[in-house]
Amino acid sequence: MKKKVLVITQNFAPEIGSAANRMERICEILNEAEAVTVFTTEPQYPQRAIYSKDKFRTSSSSTGFIIKRVKTRRYATEKNLFFRFLLYLEVFIKLLLAIRREKQNFDIVLATTPPLSIPLVALFAKRKFKAELVLDVRDLWPESMQIFNHFIATIARRSSYWIERVIYQKADRIIVNSEGFIPFIREKVGESKEILFSPNALMPKEFYSKRIFNTKEFFKIVYVGNMGAAQDLDSFILLAKSLQDHPHIRFQMIGYGADYARIRKRINDERLWNIEIRSPEPRQKIIEHLKSADIAYVGLENIPILHTVIPGKIIDYMGSALPIIGIASGYSKKIIEQARAGIVFEEKQIMAIKKVLLEWASHPEIRFYHGENGRAYAEKHFSWELNQSLLNKFVVGDDDEEKSHDVCLERVYK
Incomplete structure (x- = not known):
């Protein structure tokens, strides 16, 4: 019987960028064996205006799974960190309310970070649906905010470390797109939690x-x-x-x-x-x-x-x-x-x-x-096709110890 998987992400096709592309591919892979529902935003990255063009409207191949979107205000987020954090807050509230209204039950919640607001929504979904939480880590937040020489980024970074630790600890399983993240996350969660290295890849x-x-x-x-x-x-x-x-x-x-x-x-x-x-x-x-x-x-x-x-x-x-x-x-x-x-x-x-x-x-x-x-x-x-079986098994918590043919760079670290 197919498991129901709820995917929560701020970025999704037809948006450009590696975050949207990664989540679209993961959803396509999961939907081959499971039933996937995606909660996300209306296309807005890097600017909402570009998605009114025909070339972006037809750029997504997402089919076969349900996509539910929330609409946000227009923010000039590229240059203004304050507006960027306002966007994160609005997305957090609207996704939280959307999940609160959701009638369907789910077995698995998959959330991707950054920003940290998305896995916070996922913690609520995990509790509501009594589901397992799989966290996909694409970047180390709040650590990566060090690159911004701005007092808002400094305040946000210093006040978010405890949130990051809670999220990692509450996740049942963790996926990372870089092996370089694993030692850092291990310091937060210990040695027992499973971490899957699943890099960005190509079709x-x-x-x-x-x-x-x-x-x-x-x-x-x-x-x-x-x-x-x-x-x-x-x-x-x-x-x-x-x-x-x-x-x-x-x-x-x-x-x-x-x-x-x-x-x-x-x-x-x-x-x-x-x-x-x-x-x-x-x-x-x-x-x-x-x-x-x-x-x-x-x-x-x-x-x-x-x-x-x-x-x-x-x-x-x-x-x-x-x-x-x-x-x-x-x-x-x-x-x-x-x-x-x-x-x-x-x-x-x-x-x-x-x-x-x-x-x-x-x-x-x-x-x-x-x-x-x-x-x-x-x-x-770096091939999605070669790694899809292992990725699917990891997300749904398949304990089958039979060796997978899908080796690539994908590894489960225990």
């Missing part, structure tokens, strides 16, 4: 095995994703500026975030003709842009909490057979080097990156080596 159609590495009229370095406090994109711009005497080398940025407007203004003010900056695109379009690029850039600020993460863009780059160059430390650097998928520096060594980039531009065989290594690693370790 079969998102892998690209037909890339041709040769010389072209234009050579493109691409960056996709968030443009905010955690990302080192000034180095990307300086790199482009230093290569303006190589007109065949072009740079492309596609994304959103608190620094998007500042970066666009800087590109225009400094007349950086070799950088194209584009507004947010649906995931399918992003994959197409990656397939037409030659090199992918990753840039992470050297902040200790960021050493535990692997951004979803790195997995997308690898699946697209793109050699990776840039600046990263910790877990992200470890995975890229382990896969031999590219070269990343821990410091902002613009001239060193420029030297590598010029070498790659004139040597397609080097790009082929790193790109194919990354794709092969992603197919082995």
Whole structure:
């Protein structure tokens, strides 16, 4: 008999970003064996206005499960932390009321964090439905708020540690998308609780095995994703500026975030003709842009909490057979080097990156080596298809000890 699974998430398709994509894929996997109901918000990340466009309306493939949405006010959350926390509060209240009114019973509650307000709603649902709670941790909150140099973030972070501990302890099982989170969570919950490492991953159609590495009229370095406090994109711009005497080398940025407007203004003010900056695109379009690029850039600020993460863009780059160059430390650097998928520096060594980039531009065989290594690693370790059985068993609490064929990087830590 199918178990009823309630999924609570602030971000869901057709929203862009790794959070919405991850939750959509998890729900699709669970719904193959269980009955899934999703409680979420109307599409609003990064800006509500973009979802009035047809290309975003048709970007989601979610079918076969129930989606219940709450509508919130419009907030300018990208630049204003106060409004962002107001949004979290409103979503918390409205989801709480929606679940309070819900007549259906559930066996499992799956909630994803951040923000911490979502698992707080899930604690209420766990008690109401007498259900098991599975917590999906995509980032360490409130620790990751260290990247914001703002008194509101400082107050929120210092006042939230006890909430974080309670949430981890009340969860029956925990999923993480980075192995770097596990030691930290273990300090909060002890050694007995099961933790599943289930990284962000790709669907079969998102892998690209037909890339041709040769010389072209234009050579493109691409960056996709968030443009905010955690990302080192000034180095990307300086790199482009230093290569303006190589007109065949072009740079492309596609994304959103608190620094998007500042970066666009800087590109225009400094007349950086070799950088194209584009507004947010649906995931399918992003994959197409990656397939037409030659090199992918990753840039992470050297902040200790960021050493535990692997951004979803790195997995997308690898699946697209793109050699990776840039600046990263910790877990992200470890995975890229382990896969031999590219070269990343821990410091902002613009001239060193420029030297590598010029070498790659004139040597397609080097790009082929790193790109194919990354794709092969992603197919082995970052595939939703290969991991779906283990993920489903973990969420529903299947105690079957029979070995799963779905190994990848997914592991249950006990």
